[in-house]
Amino acid sequence: MIGKIGEDVARAIKSYPGDREELAYHINLVLTEAMSNAIHHANEGDPDKKLRVSIQIDQGVLSIQVHDQGRGFNSDQFPDPELKHLEEHGRGIYIIRSLMDEVTYQKVSTGHVLEMTKTLY
Secondary structure, X not given: OHHHHHHHHHHOOOXXXXXXXXXXXXXXXXXXXXXXXHHHHHOOOOOOOOOEEEEXXXXXXXXXXXXXXOOOOOHHHOOOOOHHHOOOOOHHHHHHHHHOOEEEEEEEXXXXXXXXXXXXX
C-alpha cells in the first residue's frame, strides 16, 4: 500500500522532466524495501513498535523518511557491491542507494530514521 502511495505522488509531479512512470516504479520500490527492512529488521516484527513514513517535496527535492523504533544498524556494513555478489541481506539497502540521490540513517529520540532524497529538477 505504501508503495502505491509513493507511485501516486510521483505521477502527480507534473513538472518532473523525466519519465514519471519510471520515477513512480522507483519510488514504489524504495518505499517497499525501506518498509520491509523497518518491519522485519529494525522493529523485528514487533507489532507494538510503530513505524511512521513521511513524503514531501520541497524546492524540487523529494524526501522520504521512514521512522522506526528499532535498535538500529550500521548502514556502512552494506557496501555497494555488484548486485550479483550480494548475500541474502543487503539487497534492499543496495537498491535504495542506487535509486535515490542521498540516503542517511540516523538515531533520533524515538528510534531511527532512514531518509532518502531525490532531486527532481
